Amino acid sequence: MLQGHQTWVFASKPVIISSAAIGGPFEAQGNLAKDFDLLHDDLWLGQDSYEQAEKKFLEQACETAIKKAGMKKEDIQFYFSGDLINQIIPSSFSARTLAVPFLGIYGACSSAIEGLSLAALLVDSQFAQNALVGTSSHNAAAEKQYRYPTEYGAQKPPTAQWTVTGAGAAVVARQGEGPRVVASTIGRVIDMGLSDPFNLGAAMAPAAVDTMEAHFRDLGLPASHYDLIATGDLSRVGHRIAGDLLTKHGVTIPTEKLTDCGILMYKENQPAFAGGSGCACVATATFGHLLNRMRKGELNRILVIGTGALLSPMSYQQKESIPCIAHAVALEM
Amino acid sequence: MLQGHQTWVFASKPVIISSAAIGGPFEAQGNLAKDFDLLHDDLWLGQDSYEQAEKKFLEQACETAIKKAGMKKEDIQFYFSGDLINQIIPSSFSARTLAVPFLGIYGACSSAIEGLSLAALLVDSQFAQNALVGTSSHNAAAEKQYRYPTEYGAQKPPTAQWTVTGAGAAVVARQGEGPRVVASTIGRVIDMGLSDPFNLGAAMAPAAVDTMEAHFRDLGLPASHYDLIATGDLSRVGHRIAGDLLTKHGVTIPTEKLTDCGILMYKENQPAFAGGSGCACVATATFGHLLNRMRKGELNRILVIGTGALLSPMSYQQKESIPCIAHAVALEM
Numbered sequence: 277m278l279q280g281h282q283t284w285v286f287a288s289k290p291v292i293i294s295s296a297a298i299g300g301p302f303e304a305q306g307n308l309a310k311d312f313d314l315l316h317d318d319l320w321l322g323q324d325s326y327e328q329a330e331k332k333f334l335e336q337a338c339e340t341a342i343k344k345a346g347m348k349k350e351d352i353q354f355y356f357s358g359d360l361i362n363q364i365i366p367s368s369f370s371a372r373t374l375a376v377p378f379l380g381i382y383g384a385c386s387s388a389i390e391g392l393s394l395a396a397l398l399v400d401s402q403f404a405q406n407a408l409v410g411t412s413s414h415n416a417a418a419e420k421q422y423r424y425p426t427e428y429g430a431q432k433p434p435t436a437q438w439t440v441t442g443a444g445a446a447v448v449a450r451q452g453e454g455p456r457v458v459a460s461t462i463g464r465v466i467d468m469g470l471s472d473p474f475n476l477g478a479a480m481a482p483a484a485v486d487t488m489e490a491h492f493r494d495l496g497l498p499a500s501h502y503d504l505i506a507t508g509d510l511s512r513v514g515h516r517i518a519g520d521l522l523t524k525h526g527v528t529i530p531t532e533k534l535t536d537c538g539i540l541m542y543k544e545n546q547p548a549f550a551g552g553s554g555c556a557c558v559a560t561a562t563f564g565h566l567l568n569r570m571r572k573g574e575l576n577r578i579l580v581i582g583t584g585a586l587l588s589p590m591s592y593q594q595k596e597s598i599p600c601i602a603h604a605v606a607l608e609m
Numbered sequence: 610m611l612q613g614h615q616t617w618v619f620a621s622k623p624v625i626i627s628s629a630a631i632g633g634p635f636e637a638q639g640n641l642a643k644d645f646d647l648l649h650d651d652l653w654l655g656q657d658s659y660e661q662a663e664k665k666f667l668e669q670a671c672e673t674a675i676k677k678a679g680m681k682k683e684d685i686q687f688y689f690s691g692d693l694i695n696q697i698i699p700s701s702f703s704a705r706t707l708a709v710p711f712l713g714i715y716g717a718c719s720s721a722i723e724g725l726s727l728a729a730l731l732v733d734s735q736f737a738q739n740a741l742v743g744t745s746s747h748n749a750a751a752e753k754q755y756r757y758p759t760e761y762g763a764q765k766p767p768t769a770q771w772t773v774t775g776a777g778a779a780v781v782a783r784q785g786e787g788p789r790v791v792a793s794t795i796g797r798v799i800d801m802g803l804s805d806p807f808n809l810g811a812a813m814a815p816a817a818v819d820t821m822e823a824h825f826r827d828l829g830l831p832a833s834h835y836d837l838i839a840t841g842d843l844s845r846v847g848h849r850i851a852g853d854l855l856t857k858h859g860v861t862i863p864t865e866k867l868t869d870c871g872i873l874m875y876k877e878n879q880p881a882f883a884g885g886s887g888c889a890c891v892a893t894a895t896f897g898h899l900l901n902r903m904r905k906g907e908l909n910r911i912l913v914i915g916t917g918a919l920l921s922p923m924s925y926q927q928k929e930s931i932p933c934i935a936h937a938v939a940l941e942m
Contacts, residue, residue: 368934591660
C-alpha cells in the first residue's frame, strides 16, 4: 500500500530469511570483520581483472545467502542486482550464473536498498514467493573507472571515501524467520549544485535527509520509533552535514542513534579518508552487521537509508553537478 | 499474481493512459515517422554534448507523455528509467528535472519493457495510482561509448545495427482509457557464447525465444493468441535466427505476425545495416507506432519482447561472451 507520497507499506512484512556479506582484505581489518561470512586476503580472487573479481564477490554473496536460506539457486524466483561498473556487468554476469529471472537496477551506492525495496514489493504483492537481492563494489575497479588506477598514486583530499570491496546479498520471502521489511520510502533526485567527486558525502547528505523526512512524514512516525537509523555511505563529512540539516529542519535524532555504514565499516586508524562507500558499503553493513544485531536481539527496529551519487566520470567532465538519491527501508525483528 | 515460473499476470490490467515518442533526423526519414510526437532535425538539440542531447530527448518524451495524460509532472508518483550511457546519466538527470520518486533500472535495450513491467506491477498491486516509464538512446552517444566516435569513419559489417536516436515514455495508471498491460514475463540471462559486438541480433535471439516460450508456457497460450508479436531490436539477422529457433522448438508464428521493432523502424534504403537498435528502438516503436495501431483498432492483443545485450566495452575487451536478456509484455486494447 502506498502511504503518503513516496512510502510503500508492506502489510505482509516480507522476511529476510537469509543474508550474506563477503569482503576483501581491507574490510578484514575493519570494524565489522566478524560480521562478514567470508573475507578474502586477495583483491583478485584468482581472476584476471578486478571487474571479474567483483563479479566473483557478488556470486559468492548470492551463493552464501541462498545456501543459508537452505535453498538451491533454482529455487530463487527473481533476482534484483545492480552495481557501479559501466553497464552493471558484475550484476549481469552473476545473473548469467544464477540463470533465474533477472531485473537489473541502478541506484549507484543505494542499489542494495532499491533492490531490497523492489524485492519486498514483489513478495508482499504476491507476485513472488521469494526474491534475491545482491550488489557489489570493488575498490580497485571503482578507482580505475571513476578516478585513476590505484597504481598512479594520485593524491586525494580528506573528504574522499574508500570504496568497499565486497558484496552483499539477501533472500526475501513470504514465510520464514528473520528481520522483516516493513516499509520502503523511494527517494527523489536531489542536487544542491555540488560537483566535487571527491566529496560525495556532502553531495548525498541532502538526499538522505529528504528521504528520511519523507519517511517520517508519510508514516507519521517520530525518529525515535527506530532503535537505529543508518545512512549508506555519507561517511564522516556527509554524516555531519546530514545531522546539521536534520537539526535545522527540527528532526531530533540522538547522536548514538544516527550512524552511517561508511563510518561503521573501517577503524579510525585505517587510511579510508572520510570512510567507506560503494554499493557494497550499505549492502555488507546491512546484510551482515545490522541484520546480525537484529537477529541477536540488540536492535528491534531500524531504518536504513541507501545513498547514491548518480554522477558518471563523463557528467563530471561535462561540468555537471551531482544528482543524488536515497531510498530507505524500515526493518523490524 | 505469479503464473508459472516467470510471468506476472496483472488482474487489474493497468492502463497506458498516454505515451510519447521523440526521434531524430534519421528516424524522421524512417518507416515510423508519422508515429513520433516530435522529430528533430538536429542531433544536438542545442546541447553541448550528445549525452546532454539524449537527456533532452528523454525529458521531452516524459513531458509529452505527461501532457497527453492531462497531468502535470508533480502528479507522477514514481518514475522508472534506464538507458545505455554509463551510470544511466540521461535517466538520472531526467529524474532530477522531474523531481519525483525515481527507480533507476538497467536492462540495456530491454529497459523500456523492464520499466513498463515494473510500473504495471506497482500500479496493479496498489502501491501507486500511476507510474511513468521512460528510456532513451542516442546514436552518436552510443557509437562513441560502445564503438568509435562516428567521425573516425570506422567500417562496419552488415550484421551491425543502427542505434535509434530518440526516447519513448508512457504513463501507466489504475484508471483511464487506452491499451492495457495484461501480463509480463521476466527473462533469464541467456548466453550462447557469441562475442561479436557487431552482431548483437544473433546474440540476443536465443534470449528472446527463451522468454517468448516461457510466456506461452506460463500462460498456457498459443502464439496465435496475439495479433502481433514484436521483438525489440533483433533486426534482420536476429529476427531470422529467432524465427528458425521458434520453428525448431515447434512454435509456429506466421511470418506476418512476427516482427521486430528494429526492422520496422527504418526504410530498406536507409543505411541502417541490419536494422535499428538501442533503448529507444523498442521504446519509440511501442510507445509510438504499436500503441497507435492499438488505439486505432488495428491491433487488439500484442506481445512486445524487449531484448537487451548486457555487454560492456570492457567485458568485450576482457574476452567475455555476451549475456542477453529479454522481457515480454502482453498488451490488450
